[in-house]
Amino acid sequence: MTTDLATPMLLGCDFSSSPSRRKPIVLALGQRVATRVQLRGLETFDTLDGFARRLAQPRAWVGGFDLPFGLPRALVQALGWPLQWHACMQHYRRLTRAQIRDQFAAFCDARPVGGKFAHRATDAPAGSSPSMKWVNPPVAYMLHAGVPLLLDAGVHLPGLHPGDPQRVALEAYPGLLAREILARRSYKSDDRAKQTPDRLIARKDLVHALEMGQTRLGLRLKLSHAQRDALVDDASGDRLDAVLCLLQAAWAQQRHAAGDALYGLPQGLDGLEGWIVTA
Structure with a gap:
């Protein structure tokens, strides 16, 4: 080859x-x-x-x-966090893991059995865990640790945030x-x-x-x-x-x-939640 x-x-x-x-x-x-x-x-x-x-x-x-690149829109709205992706991630990175756990747990406690977690639109086709889960697996902490690294590196996140077009990161x-x-x-x-x-x-x-x-x-x-x-x-x-x-x-x-600027992500993806590639 x-x-x-x-x-x-x-x-x-x-x-x-x-x-x-x-x-x-x-x-x-x-x-x-x-x-x-x-x-x-x-x-x-x-x-x-x-x-x-x-x-x-x-x-x-x-x-x-x-790792997840975004949080469920329903969760972000309920918590009163910024609804623009970059602003939301900047807010999220400033929180401690304990603050994340406490706020997400309070959100779940207020919801009915069987619907405790909020989901992103990509979760159903991908079969993925809610990105707000803090245990088994702790993907909320993976987002908290990983997305700031990508932002600080200045990479391009299609559908979410513009950056260096030579370094392209996809969920x-x-x-x-x-x-x-x-x-x-x-x-x-x-x-x-x-x-x-x-x-x-x-x-x-x-x-x-x-x-x-x-x-x-x-x-x-x-x-x-x-x-x-x-x-x-x-x-x-x-x-x-x-x-x-x-x-x-x-x-x-x-x-x-082949000419797809979004690297195979759906044209109508939610720019706050993000999408899992190939889902």
């Missing part, structure tokens, strides 16, 4: 709001030629500062990031692509006791399907033997999740190359 240096690098990010050596942020790097996506490497970051420095580097890229969700292949089979766990042979087999099946191009994205993943082993052997699924985000970024890049 030849490399076109004029083609922007692709990034796929499995994000952590509290990265550590044990649970780092994982960044998959790749490049697309036609419908083939070559995995170039994997990088890890055990601090938010280190990841921020990586985002600020001048190399052109299109990236898919596994991705690996579970969306994984479910297309595995349905409800689980392929990962951070709990060693749950890192079972069935989950290992699921990771093998998932990687094989990606290499064969057996998804609606119409892209084939190109791996070396060592890369394939690394993805399959990572029982946490973090490396594989980064690669799933990489493929979603590749699909978006392909849409943009």
Whole structure:
């Protein structure tokens, strides 16, 4: 596979709001030629500062990031926060995690059973958790930690906020692509006791399907033997999740190359809530 240096690098990010050596942020790097996506490497970051420095580097890229880029409009309206995305995010970043938890919990407590959380329009087609959840998974804290890094790096957020057109960040969700292949089979766990042979087999099946191009994205993943082993052997699924985000970024890049300024995001997306790419 030849490399076109004029083609922007692709990034796929499995994000952590509290990265550590044990649970780092994982960044998959790749490049697309036609419908083939070559995995170039994997990088890890055990601090938010280190990841921020990586985002600020001048190399052109299109990236898919596994963290929410916006909050539900119903939540923002109920709390009386700014209804313009950038102003809302600037308000949000100034809050502590404790303040976020308390305000979101009070919002939920005032709502009926079965409808405690507010949802974004993208949640239903993507099958994603509400971006206001602060536990299991704590995606509200991921937004709180991650979006300010993207803003400070000056990247372009299609449909939300203009920035450097050479560095384009999109909200991705690996579970969306994984479910297309595995349905409800689980392929990962951070709990060693749950890192079972069935989950290992699921990771093998998932990687094989990606290499064969057996998804609606119409892209084939190109791996070396060592890369394939690394993805399959990572029982946490973090490396594989980064690669799933990489493929979603590749699909978006392909849409943009065909003339879509929004990188495949819907034309009528809510500019406060954002949208998960490929949903």
